[in-house]
Amino acid sequence: MTDRELAAAGEVLLFDPAFLNPRYDGTLWVCASPEDVYAQGINAVCFLPGRGPEDLKRCRPFLNQFDCLFVAVAEEKARKALAGELRSAALGKPVWVPPGQSFRGCASLAELKSRHGTEALESLPMDAVELPAYGLIDLSDVDVEEGGRRAVAVSGISTLDGAIGGFGEGELSVWTGRRGEGKSTLLSQLLLEAIDQGERVFAYSGELPKKLFKRWTLVQAAGSANLTALTDPVTGRTDYAVDAMKRRRIDEWWRGRYFLYDLEIASAHDEGSVLSMMDYANLRYGCKVFLVDNAMTMRFRQGSDSDYYRAQSAFVGRLSEFAKRHSCHVHLVAHPRKSEGKALAADDVGGSGDIVNRADNAFAIERLPEAAAEQSGYTARLSILKNRQFGARKTVGLTFLEDCRRFSGLDGVLGQKHYGWENGECVQQIVELPPDGNDPWETSHEST
Incomplete structure (x- = not known):
């Protein structure tokens, strides 16, 4: 990953360059706070104040290094909102979302790690569900029973x-x-x-x-x-x-x-x-x-x-x-x-x-x-x-x-x-x- 790519990403995301390695498993964790970024460590980011998913187009080369995005947010409402925004703005990247029970009642990644250990963080992606890239649908899900063109x-x-x-x-x-x-x-x-x-x-x-x-x-x-x-x-x-x-x-x-x-x-x-x-x-x-x-x-x-x-x-x-x-x-x-x-x-x-x-x-x-x-x-x-x-x-x-x-x-x-x-x-x-x-x-x- 080049310095130029890191600099562009640094205008939108908070991360530690020393802990970024796309070849590790190809997953970029999108967290809710700097504390959660620190708790996860490897390939973890969060948005800078005033930035959001709509700003990801500024760092397309950075995102292209990763295979998918993982929504590592414990609070259910915030997790669903971020997942939807990432799906529409993540430039064709698959978005994975863990179910709420995976967080074991914890309010953050930092709390989950503190209470249940590193293994609890590592198991989060196991039950995650993939959201297809925005704009791609399964034809079988298209409902035409109510009549076609009106x-x-x-x-x-x-x-x-x-x-x-x-x-x-x-x-x-x-x-x-x-x-x-x-x-x-x-x-x-x-x-x-x-x-x-x-x-x-x-x-x-x-x-x-x-x-x-x-x-x-x-x-x-x-x-x-x-x-x-x-x-x-x-x-x-x-x-x-x-x-x-x-x-x-x-x-x-x-x-x-x-x-x-x-x-x-x-x-x-x-x-x-x-x-x-x-x-x-x-x-x-x-x-x-x-x-x-x-x-x-x-x-x-x-x-x-x-x-x-x-x-x-x-x-x-x-x-x-x-x-x-x-x-x-x-x-x-x-x-x-x-x-x-x-x-x-x-x-x-x-x-x-x-x-x-x-x-x-x-x-x-x-x-x-x-x-x-x-x-x-x-x-x-x-x-x-x-x-x-x-x-x-x-x-x-x-x-x-x-x-x-x-x-x-x-x-x-x-x-x-x-x-x-x-x-x-x-x-x-x-x-x-x-x-x-x-x-x-x-x-x-x-x-x-």
């Missing part, structure tokens, strides 16, 4: 849901498409579908201010039958709006279920801030469906362009890890590279190629030229570029309703769908006023 939500587009089995928990879906072709619109609709299926959702919209985001989402939730057409007398353009009473009913329907990340905060586009807010939305409100729209609006810590793409790839990895850790589904919008004149493919997703590699699903949405739409009978196509679960590859025809901003499959079901707010699924009862009645909400509480 869909957090479905899209409501029967052809798509039949191909991919819905949007599964622990998965990341990447959506791409050229600007203005409907990515954000379709994903906003998917969040409404999730709410209608009883899930809570979170949305980061990096390009739309909150009022515009809500206006568009209100129109989608209302549907064609509940919209009022408004024609601008100057331009002649027709827009569609939701009246005050229906807006309040919709607000009560999605209250406590739909959470929007506020772009007005100072750190709005910082990747760490967005991920932290996603964590909070899951833990505090139980959100299970997340939308990050889009990767290009995120602010990463980077210098050169190559650093930016590495940071983007790392962010996508963190989104994937987030989905798996919380058993939720994350939708990420990523713009494509320039690819005019041909259908989009997985390789066309902008940024680092790792974006699609890290995703469980990848989709592309494209609006068809007018002539192609007339010939095919649909106005947009949704292509499944990647589906890890079933290997699905399919193109789904969609129609788009301009007034309510909804996409629908060719069966037209979603275009005519009535969401829960129309079926009485509101937190508070809404009382309809007569046509000539005074509406106390008209000026003071009207939604924007």
